[in-house]
Structure formats: structure tokens, C-alpha cells
Amino acid sequence: MDKLIxxxxxxxxxxYEKRGRKYLYWRKHTDPYTILIAEILLKRTxxxxxxxxxxxxxxxxxxxxxxxxxxLEEVENMLKPLGLYRQRAxxxxxxxxxxxxxxxxxxxxxxxxxxxLPGIGEYTANAVLCFAYxxxxxxxxxxxxxxxxxxxxxxxxxxxxxRSPEIWExxxxxxxxxxxxxxxFWWGMxxxxxxxxxxxxxxxxxxxxxxKCYYYARxxxx
Numbered sequence: 001m002d003k004l005i006x007x008x009x010x011x012x013x014x015x016y017e018k019r020g021r022k023y024l025y026w027r028k029h030t031d032p033y034t035i036l037i038a039e040i041l042l043k044r045t046x047x048x049x050x051x052x053x054x055x056x057x058x059x060x061x062x063x064x065x066x067x068x069x070x071x072l073e074e075v076e077n078m079l080k081p082l083g084l085y086r087q088r089a090x091x092x093x094x095x096x097x098x099x100x101x102x103x104x105x106x107x108x109x110x111x112x113x114x115x116x117l118p119g120i121g122e123y124t125a126n127a128v129l130c131f132a133y134x135x136x137x138x139x140x141x142x143x144x145x146x147x148x149x150x151x152x153x154x155x156x157x158x159x160x161x162x163r164s165p166e167i168w169e170x171x172x173x174x175x176x177x178x179x180x181x182x183x184x185f186w187w188g189m190x191x192x193x194x195x196x197x198x199x200x201x202x203x204x205x206x207x208x209x210x211x212k213c214y215y216y217a218r219x220x221x222x
Contacts, residue, residue, distance in 0.1 A: 126138065
């Protein structure tokens with residue numbers, strides 16, 4: 001298993017350096033506010049769709065204090081082109097108000113504090129820790145689960161696969177201990193899931209992992 005872990009880490013980081021979407025606005029920043037807003041806007045929305053709007057949003061509301069002061073209707077109008085705008089606007093407003101009143105307009109750097117913020121789940125909390133604070137924590141969603149189950153040939157023990165302990169165990173092992181490498185690795189995995197290891201008809205011919213991939217080996221035997 002250790003050799004497979006090293007193989008995946010090295011290949012994904014190398015692939016990200018060559019093929020990853022490093023051009024995305026939030027990938028160029030470690031500001032926690034930028035990362036947090038990006039993660040909220042990326043829910044159920046493609047990165048390419050979010051990319052131009054987050055720049056406008058952050059220009060309009062450059063800090064949590066600016067966002068907390070803004071009228072809800074104004075924030076809704078800003079987010080309307082992305083869809084789910086009422087839900088998103090209410091979410092970011094609640095977050096801004098709590099973060100300004102309780103944390104002085106700063107975003108906490110501990111999992112325990114982040115997970116207790118309104119509307120922040122496990123994925124978003126870890127994303128902020130990894131991408132903003134360079135902490136070596138795993139990033140797990142349905143797309144990451146797809147890569148792990150295909151490559152390692154593991155079967156999730158729970159119906160909601162991203163909650164399965166065996167998936168988390170592998171994800172933790174995959175996370176580089178160096179914080180900067182952890183950022184590159186998980187951004188690489190996110191991009192890899194979006195561009196190569198896609199849900200239907202994965203592009204195995206482009207895959208740098210295929211020589212040791214359980215899914216690819218089985219598909220060749222059919």
C-alpha cells in the first residue's frame with residue numbers, strides 16, 4: 001500500500017504541475033476569505049463558471065466586514081448569475097456576521113471552530129485548512145471517492161461513500177505531510193476527477209495512474 005500511496009502522490013502532483021487548472025483565481029491566493037468564498041460558490045457549480053464571478057464578488061466585498069454590512073438583496077443580485085443565489089447569499093451573509101462578531105472579521109484556522117460555523121461542513125472546513133492554511137488534511141467528496149475506489153479497488157462500506165472509514169483512511173494516507181505539497185496534491189486530485197477520471201467513460205488513455213489502476217486493469221480484461 002505504501003508504494004501505491006507514493007505512486008499516486010508523485011503522479012498526481014506531477015500531473016497537476018503540467019495539466020492542472022492553476023489559472024483559477026483562488027488557486028493563486030492563500031487568503032482564507034478568498035478560499036472560503038470560492039468553496040461556497042463552487043458547491044454544485046463548475047469551476048469555470050465560478051471563475052469570473054468570484055473576482056467581481058471579491059472586488060465588491062473585499063473583506064468579511066464589507067460583506068457583513070451589505071444588504072442581503074444586494075448580495076443576492078451579485079450572485080444571481082450563478083444560480084441558487086438566495087441560498088448562497090443567505091449563507092455568506094450569516095457566515096460574515098458570525099465571523100465579524102465572534103472572530104473580529106478573521107477566519108479561524110482550527111477544524112473545531114470552522115466546523116461550527118453556519119453552513120460549513122467537513123469538506124469546506126478541510127478545504128480552508130488545506131488551501132488557505134497549508135495544513136495536511138484530506139479532502140474527500142464524491143469525486144475524490146471515485147478516484148480512490150477505481151484506483152485501489154475498494155468498496156465503500158456505507159451508502160454515502162464519502163463517509164466510509166476505509167475511504168478516509170486512504171485519503172489520510174494520500175495526504176502529503178508537507179502543507180504546500182498537500183495543496184498541490186488535492187487540487188490535482190480535484191482537477192484529475194474533473195478532467196480525466198470523470199464519472200462516465202473516464203479518459204483512461206490520458207491517465208498517469210493507469211499502469212497500477214485496479215479499474216483500468218479490469219476494463220482491459222473485458
